[in-house]
Amino acid sequence: MYGKIVSAVLLLLIPFSYAVATTFNAAIYPTPLVYKHKQLYCQRIVIQANQEFQGEVIASIDGVVTKKSIGIKVKGTTIDCYRKEINVPSRLNVIIRNNTTIITKKTLDLQPVKKWKLYCVPFVHVDIGFTQSQKNVRGQNISNLQKELLLLEQTKNYPQHARFKLFTEVSWPVIEFLNDPSISQQKKEKLITALQKRQFELGAFVISHQNRFMSPYALLASLHHTLRISNPYSINVKTACIHDVMDFSKLTKILYANNIPYCLVGPNDSRYSVPPLFFLSSPDGSAKVLVWHSVGLNGYGENFDLNMRLSLPFKDEEFVTMENSIAYHLAQLEKGYPTEEIQRHYDYGQKQWDYPYDAYLLPYYPAQGGDNQPQNIVPSEIAKTWNQKFINPEIVIATPQEFFDYVAVKYAHTIPVVKGELPPFWGEQIYLDFIQVDPERFIINNWYDKALYGQGIDLVDALLNNKLVPIQEFITQNMKGYMAIILNNDHNPRPVPFGKTHYTGQDVKDWMAKRNEWVYVPQHFAQQFQPLHASQETPKWQKMEFENKPFILENNFYIISFDPQQGFITSIIDKQSQKELVNKKHAYGFNQYVIGIRGENAAQRKYFETVTGFKKVTTTLYSYNNDYRILVEGSERSYYKGMEILAEFLHKAFGVKLPPILLKISYFFYQLFTPSISITQEIIIPAGEKRIYFIQHVKGSAPQIAEHYFAYPVVSQELLYDSAFSVLRWGSVDKGGNIIPAAKNIAPFKSINDTLYPFQWMYGLPSSLYFDSFVL
Helix, strand or coil: CHHHHHHHHHHHHCCCCCCCCCCCCEEEEEEEEEEEECCEEEEEEEEEEEEEEEEEEEEEECCEEEEEEEEEEEEEEEEEEEECCCCCCEEEEEEEEECCEEEEEEEEEECCCCCCEEEEEEECCCCCCCCCCHHHHHHHHHHHHHHHHHHHHHCCCCCHHHCCCEECCCCHHHHHHHHCCCCCHHHHHHHHHHHHCCCEECECCCCCECHHHCCHHHHHHHHHHHHHHHHHHCCCCCEEEEECCCCCCCCHHHHHHCCCCEEEEECCCCCECCCCEEEEECCCCCCEEEEEECCCCCCCCHHHHCCCCCCCCCCHHHHHHHHHHHHHHHHHHHHCECCHHHHCCEECCCCCECCCCCEEEEEECCCCCCCCCCCCCHHHHHHHHHHHHCCECEEEECCHHHHHHHHHHHCCCCCCEEECECCCCCHHHHHHHHHHCCHHHHHHHHHHHHHHHHHHHHHHHHHHCCCCCCHHHHHHHHHHHHHHHHHCCECCCCCCCCCCCCCCHHHHHHHHHHHHHHHHHHHHHHCCCCCCCCCCCCCCCEEECCCCCCEEEECCCEEEEEECCCCEEEEEEECCCCEECECCCCCCCECEEEEEECHHHHCCCCCCEEEECEEEEEEEEEEECCEEEEEEEEEECCCCHHHHHHHHHHHHHHCCCCCHHHHHHHHHHHHHHCCCCEEEEEEEECCCCCCCEEEEEEECCCCCCCEEEEECCECCHHHECCCCCCECCCCEHHHCCCECCECEECCCCCCCCHHHHHHCCCCCCCCCCCCCCEEC
């Protein structure tokens, strides 16, 4: 009652000779930022107006009046309002006046202040070769770890929640550090101890790779390289992370199968249409991981958005700017996600989620420097200074696992489940889209997968015949070959002309030499494989004659119908279940070659356009001891749709107008003098096992505008793409497909990297299958 009386008196004291401006409007945002002042609390209130104002802000909560003078014209300000209690509802009255003229007055119901805990996670963004050559970047990251270990000692007497911690993001620097013979064992022990004590947390993947260009086996190898270095020392590995890319496909089952329950997803200047915290489920529902998706505009470097890249000693004005940014962001998040700020720049297609959690994960990019630069003491100093000043929110220097462990238990039944796949979308990295498609590299990588599989079968046969088998040697060669594949799929395929990088001529030469060396490493190792089982026969396939019309093949497990003129399977009947496995209503046949163009490269929301890939098909049928082999060859269709998209891209990004017909003519002559790629599909149907192999062979090295796929439409939900072992069902989850769509960028924003401005309007959603072999 007392509060209401004082508020009423306050309003009566203001002369009635005012005029309320009809066009002025101000939004009032109570924030969770609170500190103590004597016996009262102070709660920060953010005011944002639609036009400039000056004068005085008068606010009252619970009868306690707060005033603030505004001496210059501003469109926004804050006021720290006195409040008796923060755990009970209250009422806020705000008046903005200029001299005796009231500009506006507002009354809001205040809820109890929500308690917040900000898990601030310092990390180093590892980008192999982005800033220098791979050799120099390796040395830089090894040096970073030594500097960061010193921060543990430097902050050991800080308040507990301000003591330095580090998330390594990826494992490559740690692997190189522990395997480097020039580094003393004493220094290695310090790193091992920090990891064991969970002062440092080890990222599960070797690097932030483009999953689209890696087979499931290469992704598994990325995890296994990390586990091979962590398991001997009992180092905890629970969080995977991929930052600064547009590709998070094939994750769920691989992480789940290897007991990695958590994942950080940090696209660069782009985002999927998902809430910040969710369980990502494979489309068949058999596996899930808990995911934090970057909330801020700048993706994985959220301290950019919150003005937290401070220098020491802190300047009062910069620290207050950071305070207000954090306060406003949390106030917005309490209303739901996407926040008003995000919605000003991205279209989520009417999607909205609550944010009921009292914890927030804040990836903290190095305060000074950029990619491959070390962390310093700034985040610890921020936490120490902040927590001395404010009682809410609390900033905790932490590792991702600390955040995930907390929310996984407290909100186990609240966190939403998103079923689907996070496919690649490229945003501003369109440049990389064109230059990273290297057919020769893909040919070698997929050949290596096949060679290792054959070698594995050979090893098992030898073991079953009681032969001595060099398993450790096989594993070592296997992992070395995959390490080259992994490192060559880092998210920058070569020195790029943007990103504020300053390569020397020698950097570029070293970069490309190392990249080319890595291309052929898998081939080198696979050529060293020697058969262990002498009785293993090389199949002597005999050509079979058939009429040029659909034919049927049958063994103990399947009845298969094949159309030789179209080059695809029309039916697969499982004899045991008596069920048809092929979706006959699909636009494409089973294992049909398809050419695709991803429309987001020109800001089109058609997501994915496809046409049949072969102009003409030649089918050859072979048999060997009741096994069948089908070889499908054809001449590739010339597809010029990409030129229309490229023309639109050039126009929207750089203002360059070129008619698509001119690009088509140029591409036509380019193809005349550049050997095109050729694609062969091999289908093997063994008699003795319930399995069908679909293997693609690719030749040629011409740069590709289009992408190349094989369609595998199936009817069973269990056979749909489940992130590792089968194939994407094209289409957005919003329309019954498996693909989680991207949010549409509708307005530019201040980016981490100014040079990326022209690319921000791009968004979209391609398929992620690229020359992936498929086994049914």
